[in-house]
Amino acid sequence: MNEYILGIWDGHDAGAALLYGNQVLCAINEERLSRRKLEVQFPYRAITACLAYARIAPEDISAVAVSTYDPAKTLARLFPATKEEYYLIRRRKKRPGLLTALKKRLKYKLTELRGNTLSMRVSLFAIRHQLRQLGITTPEIVFVDHHRCHATTAAFFCGHPSCLVITLDGIGDGLSGSVCTVRDGVISIIAELSGKHSLGIFFEHVTNLLNMRELEDEGKVMALANYAYPVPDHENPLLDLINVDGITIHNRYGSLRLYDELKKLLWRYPSEQFAYMAQRTLEIKIAELVANAMRLTNVTDVALAGGIFSNIKVNMRLRHLPGVKSCFVFPHMGDGGLALGAAAWVNYLRNAIVAYPLHDVFWGLDYPPEELEQVARSSGFRFQYCDTPAQKAAELIAQGNIVFWFQGRMEYGPRALGNRSILALPGSRTIKDTLNLQLKMRVWYQPFCPSMLDEEAVRLLQDADGEPNRFMTMGYMVREKQRECLEGVIGIDGSCRPQMVGTETPLFRSLLYALRDRTGFGVVLNTSFNIHGEPLVCSPSDALRTFSMTGNQYLFLGNYLIQQKT
Ligand SMILES: [Fe+2]
Known part of the structure; x- marks a missing residue:
């Protein structure tokens, strides 16, 4: 029997994930909804979004899996103001106080303690209370050890x-x-x-x-x-x-x-x-x-x-x-992936499921065309409907423009994989500085990454044998003779972090084909659609706000091409 299993993580990069059988129905991190990068607060919004996406009610959930129950985490559950303070200081939003250094040292010591029956019971009390606020009253709340969550994601998704x-x-x-x-x-x-x-x-x-x-x-x-x-x-x-x-x-x-x-x-x-x-x-x-x-x-x-x-x-x-x-x-290798790991472990305990297909990680929210049109209409910018957005975007990119690209369901994990991306030519000598210093406001030495047709990988990379890397999790070395044409997307040592695009994202793939027709390379510079310090854009309104703030010329919202007035 298949059941709805909800996984949650309420620490650094909090989030929720919803499983049914061997399918990930929805997985999303709280930061995308609260708009605070690497959010630490209880993932109320992410849980609500998962349930809404799957169109299920709180009582449909058979079990809730929660990651981590050590004493430090448990205390943070009881006193959420402490983790909020640490979050603000860590992100340079608040000045450290006189006791900050001492508190930090205490935190390091406290986190070395392992979970025990008492910390689990106290954590259970806190989590049950928070879930009740969302109408989730299932008696089945299971705590899963932090590293078991990480291990489960690697084991059950690796194929x-x-x-x-x-x-x-x-x-x-x-x-x-x-x-x-x-x-x-x-x-x-x-x-x-x-x-x-x-x-x-x-x-x-x-x-x-x-x-x-x-x-x-x-x-x-x-x-x-x-x-x-x-x-x-x-x-x-x-x-x-x-x-x-x-x-x-x-x-x-x-x-x-x-x-x-x-x-x-x-x-x-x-x-x-x-x-x-x-x-x-x-x-x-x-x-x-x-x-x-x-x-x-x-x-x-x-x-x-x-x-x-x-x-x-x-x-x-x-x-x-x-x-x-x-x-x-695992594509969401950090703590942001814990909610999914917890859910997968409990799904194993209850339903013996040990493998999940990993075709893509577009497990976040999407928005209907009518909503995209409404946002385009009310934006105040010039817009037009495109029958073939991939071809139009490729044309603009090939002319040297930077294109904001918003399509389909949002990516799960730290990388933009072609649904919430900023795209540009990969071979431009100046593109790195333009993007880093003017548009994304990042440090100058951070490299950008290429997305390429997976059949291009062998031609461009020295060490692209083996399974294609779909999720930008690995470094590869660019072939010496191709370095000049990929100058915008390689590190100074000649390495890059490519996404090798297969059939999992047909629209993005057709953009790469169209770009190959124009430039000779099925490769695009692909960086996350956000400005530095903010999470990846989630909704069309987030996309529009970032577009307005940066003053970039082109934004695709689905089939709608929005342009700044010049
Ligand atoms: Fe971790």
């Missing part, structure tokens, strides 16, 4: 009934990672990595010390590292801070001391050098861990989840490890 699953992040339920084997869908944990020895917290500290926002700007550290003069490994002191022993990790210092020691080292190095050393350390240590796990288990299909695996250069290194047959990263 391999048997594989090696590795999860790594900062910390959750007292752990910073896990190593699991999956055989015919049955997940067995073979190692739990202590939260006291966290690779995620190591990189979080580095991010913080470089005056960037932890839990948000780790990708910038990775991008900055590309601009460093490489430091030989024997001169990299960060490598000595972490020791991988078999499938366990030992940091030389605890989380708090690690921060102080990193701070002591930082003054000797320019920022980009420090970023390079940290990135290099992360890559080497994780590669060691994964190689050891493969050797131990004899399993060569690897599936990954947890915030660390948003680092595409780590993932690229793992994909190239000797012996790796396949390397899958």
Whole structure:
């Protein structure tokens, strides 16, 4: 019997996901609806949106799966003002107070504690109360361990009934990672990595010390590292801070001391050098861990989840490890994917479902054509109906224009995959600076990504053998002779993070075909439809507001082309 299972996560990048049988009916993060990036509050809006999308009532839900029940999370559920304060300070919206440093140190210590019966009961009390406000009164509320949620997303969505699953992040339920084997869908944990020895917290500290926002700007550290003069490994002191022993990790210092020691080292190095050393350390240590796990288990299909695996250069290194047959990263690898992981785990417990088709991740909201037309009409801008928006958009892009592209259901996860995207020519020398500095207001060194027809991948990339990467989760190296024509979408080291577009998104694919007819390459620069600091646009009104704010010339809302008056 199929049941509606609702998954929720109410911490960093809160969200909800609704499953029915082996289908993801709807999955959405609260940030897209509250319009605050990486929202931390209880996902009232996301839950409501999931139910509305599936046209079901609260009483239709058979069970609610909730991620994480450690004491730190439980206290935040009882006192949500504390997490709101941390959120505002972390995002530089509020000045740190006198006690901020002390509170932060306490938080690090507290998060090292694992969940227990008491914390689960107290969490249950808080969650039940919040669900009741939405009319959800099911007695079946199940708490799922943080890393089990991450592991479940990797295991059940990777397409391999048997594989090696590795999860790594900062910390959750007292752990910073896990190593699991999956055989015919049955997940067995073979190692739990202590939260006291966290690779995620190591990189979080580095991010913080470089005056960037932890839990948000780790990708910038990775991008900055590309601009460093490489430091030989024997001169990299960060490598000595972490020791991988078999499938366990030992940091030389605890989380708090690690921060102080990193701070002591930082003054000797320019920022980009420090970023390079940290990135290099992360890559080497994780590669060691994964190689050891493969050797131990004899399993060569690897599936990954947890915030660390948003680092595409780590993932690229793992994909190239000797012996790796396949390397899958769950598309919403960070905590934003926990709600879906919790739901999938409870669906396994209740209904024995161990695999989900992963054709695409367009699991968010969509809007009917009438609503798009109404928004276009009331926008105050010039607009027209296009029978063939993909062809028209390709024509505008080929002329050198930047096009805002809003189509169908919103993407789940951090990447825009052609439904909420900003598109431009990939080969333009100036496009990176125009987009970064004028339109998106990001730092200059952050690269943009290409979306390409999957049949173009071999021609353009050196290492595109194996399964096409549909979800922009991996780094690839661009062929030397193609670097000039992809100048706007590659890092200074020649790497890129491509989306290889197949049949999952026919309209976007036809745009790429039309672009290939005009430019010779079925490739477009694809960046998320938002400005820096804001989440991806969700509704047509969000799209219109961003369009007005940036002053860009062209916006497609479905079949409607809206133009600024000039
Ligand atoms: Fe996590």
